[in-house]
Amino acid sequence: xxxxxxxxxxxxxxxxxxxxxxxxxxxxxxxxxxxxxxxxxxxxxxxxxxxxxxxxxxxxxxxxxxxxxxxxxxxxxxxxxxxxxxxxxxxxxxxxxxxxxxxxxxxxxxxxxxxxxxxxxxxxxxxxxxxxxxxxxxxxxxxxxxxxxxxxxxxxxxxxxxxxxxxxxxxxxxxxxxxxxxxxxxxxxxxxxxxxxxxxxxxxxxxxxxxxxxxxxxxxxxxxxxxxxxxxxxxxxxxxxxxxxxxxxxxxxxxxxxxxxxxxxxxxxxxxxxxxxxxxxxxxxxxxxxxxxxxxxxxxxxxxxxxxxxxxxxxxxxxxxxxxxxxxxxxxxxxxxxxxxxxxxxxxxxxxxxxxxxxxxxxxxxxxxxxxx
Ligand code: PA5
Numbered sequence: 001x002x003x004x005x006x007x008x009x010x011x012x013x014x015x016x017x018x019x020x021x022x023x024x025x026x027x028x029x030x031x032x033x034x035x036x037x038x039x040x041x042x043x044x045x046x047x048x049x050x051x052x053x054x055x056x057x058x059x060x061x062x063x064x065x066x067x068x069x070x071x072x073x074x075x076x077x078x079x080x081x082x083x084x085x086x087x088x089x090x091x092x093x094x095x096x097x098x099x100x101x102x103x104x105x106x107x108x109x110x111x112x113x114x115x116x117x118x119x120x121x122x123x124x125x126x127x128x129x130x131x132x133x134x135x136x137x138x139x140x141x142x143x144x145x146x147x148x149x150x151x152x153x154x155x156x157x158x159x160x161x162x163x164x165x166x167x168x169x170x171x172x173x174x175x176x177x178x179x180x181x182x183x184x185x186x187x188x189x190x191x192x193x194x195x196x197x198x199x200x201x202x203x204x205x206x207x208x209x210x211x212x213x214x215x216x217x218x219x220x221x222x223x224x225x226x227x228x229x230x231x232x233x234x235x236x237x238x239x240x241x242x243x244x245x246x247x248x249x250x251x252x253x254x255x256x257x258x259x260x261x262x263x264x265x266x267x268x269x270x271x272x273x274x275x276x277x278x279x280x281x282x283x284x285x286x287x288x289x290x291x292x293x294x295x296x297x298x299x300x301x302x303x304x305x306x307x308x309x310x311x312x313x314x315x316x317x318x319x320x321x322x323x324x325x326x327x328x329x330x331x332x333x334x335x336x337x338x339x340x341x342x343x344x345x346x347x348x349x350x351x352x353x354x355x356x357x358x359x360x361x362x363x364x365x366x367x368x369x370x371x372x373x
Contacts, residue, residue, distance in 0.1 A: 008219060008341055012212045015202045018340040024347035026245060026339075027202055029161035030332045034193035036153075040168035041186055048147050051127060051177035055099035058126070059170075060087040060117040063352075064160030065105045067240065070233040071163075071328075072170055075321045080179040090116040092124070101177060102126040105166060107151060107159035109135020112359065122146070129173055131166060149173070158347055160244060163328075185321040192317040192326050200333045210313065211333035214278065215246075217311045218334075219341050221276035223248070224307070228255040228292060230320050231280045231327055238278060238331035245346035246338035255292065259299060266303030276309040280327050283314060 003011055011017050018027065057080060059069030069086040077084035085093060090113050096102065102121040106114040109132030118137060121128050122144055130141035133151040141148035149169050153162040171182035198204075200211040223242055227235035235252040242250035253262050266272050279296065286293045304310050313330055315323035339346040 003219075003341060005216065008216055009206045011341065012215070012337055013205045018202050018337065021340045021343055021345060022336060022347075023345045024156065026158070026161060026346035027333075027336050029157060029347075030329075030336060031197060031201060033164050033329065033332075034190045034197065036164040037168055037186060037193070038190045040164065041183065041190070045172050045176065046147075046149060046169070048129070048173060048176040051101060051129070051173065054082065054101040054127065054177065056083045056085065056095065057101045057103065057174070057179075058085045058087050058092065058096055058121070059103045059105065060092070060114055060121070061103075061105035062088055062111050062113050063240070064158065064162070064244075065107045065111070065114070065166060067160070067233065067237055068105060068163060068166040068170060069103070070236060071167060071321075071324055072174070074230045074233045074324055075185070076171065076174055076180045076182060079181075080174065082179070087117055089113050090120075092117050092120045096121060096126060097124050098126070100124070100126040102128045103170060103173065104128060104130045104137060104141075105170070106132050106135070106137050107153070107157075107162050107166065109133060109137035109139075112356075115140065131169060133162075156347075158244075158349070160241065161347075182321075185319040188317060188319050189322045189325050192322040193329055196316065196326055196329055200330055202337075211330050212337050214311055214313060214330065214334035215337035215341060217309045218242070218250075218276040218278065218338060221308050222274055223250045223278055224275050225250065225252045225278040225280065225331075226255060226258065226304075227252070227280035227327075229282065229285050230324055231282050231285075231315060234280050234315075234324055234327035234331065235278075237328045238280070238334070241331055241335035242338060244349050244352075245332075245335035246342055247344045248338065248342070255299065256295060258303075259295065263299065263303045266306050269306075272303075272306035273308050275307045277304040277307045277311070279304070279310065279312045281312055281314050282323055282327075284318075284323065 066088050073084045104118040128146045130137050131149045151165045153165045174180050206212040225235040225238040239250045239252040316326040317323050336346050
C-alpha cells in the first residue's frame with residue numbers, strides 16, 4: 001500500500017488502522033514501559049553481595065539487550081567514577097580481569113555472542129552477574145554459581161520491548177555495588193514517560209503527535225538519525241527500532257564527528273535526496289555548551305539541507321535518564337507508526353531468526369513467541 005502525505009495522516013489518525021497492522025501488540029508493549037519500570041521499582045531489590053571494589057564495568061549484550069548497556073553507560077557511567085565499557089561480540093577486551101564487574105545480558109539467554117563473552121569473562125576471573133529470561137545463560141550462570149537475575153517479561157515480549165525489565169535491575173546491581181544512586185532518576189523517568197505517553201500515544205492525532213509526525217517525515221526515505229553526547233544512545237535506538245519494527249534501512253550518525261566526514265557526502269552527493277534527517281537535541285547540553293547549537297545550524301546549511309526532510313526532536317525531563325529515555329520513547333512510537341504506514345507487523349524479526357538458526361547457535365524461542373528471543 002503506497003500512501004501520499006494526506007492519506008498517510010488520515011490513516012494514522014485512525015487507531016484501528018495501526019492496531020490492525022500491529023498484530024503482535026508492539027504498541028501495547030511500548031505503552032507499558034513506564035508502568036513496568038514503576039512495578040519493578042516497587043519490588044524488593046535482589047540481595048547481591050561482593051560487588052564492591054571494582055576498577056571497571058563491562059556490559060556485554062547484543063541488539064535490544066545491548067542498547068540497555070549504552071543507556072546505562074550514558075546515564076550512570078559518569079557517576080560510577082570508573083570506566084564503563086559496552087561489549088558487543090564473542091570476545092572481551094584485553095583489560096577485562098579480576099577488577100572487572102562483568103554484566104552479561106541477553107533477554108532470551110541464547111545469544112551466541114553474549115554466551116561466548118560470558119565464558120571468557122568467567123575464564124578471566126571477573127565478578128560476573130548474568131541477566132536473562134532463561135535460556136542457556138541462566139543454565140551457565142547456575143553452573144558457575146554466579147549471581148543470576150531472571151527477567152520476568154510477559155510471554156511473547158521481544159528483547160527491544162523489554163527495556164524497562166533490563167534497565168531497572170541493572171541500575172539496582174550498580175547500586176548494590178555501591179557505585180551509584182539511581183532510584184530518584186528512575187522515578188522521574190517514570191513520570192516523564194507517563195506524561196509523554198499521553199502526547200505521543202496512538203489516540204493522539206498527527207497534528208499534535210510528535211512521533212506520528214516523525215514517522216510521516218521519514219516515510220519513503222532512508223532515515224538518518226543524528227545526535228551527540230548523552231543522546232548518542234537515543235540515535236542508535238531510533239535507528240535500530242526503525243530497522244526492526246518498521247523493517248527499513250536507517251542509519252545513525254554523531255556530532256561533532258560527522259562534520260569531519262559525512263558532511264562532505266551530504267554536501268556533494270545527490271543521493272542525499274533519498275534520505276530524511278532526524279536531529280535529536282538536548283537543550284540542557286546545548287545551553288551548557290552553545291558551540292553545539294552553532295554547529296547544528298551550520299551543519300543544517302552545509303549538509304542536511306540536501307536531504308528531503310529535516311525534523312528536530314528534543315529530549316524532555318530534568319535528569320540525564322529522563323532526557324535519554326524520553327527521546328528514545330518518541331522514536332519507539334515513531335517506529336511503530338512507520339511500520340503501520342508500511343503495513344508491516346512490528347514485532348517479528350524473521351531475518352534475525354533465520355540468521356541465528358543458520359549460525360546454529362543462540363536460538364531457542366520461548367513457547368508462543370513469534371520473535372527470535
Ligand atoms: O531486538 C531484538 O530482537 C534483537 O536485537 C535481539 O535483542 C538480539 O538479537 C539479541 O538477542 P537477546 O536480546 O535475546 O540476547
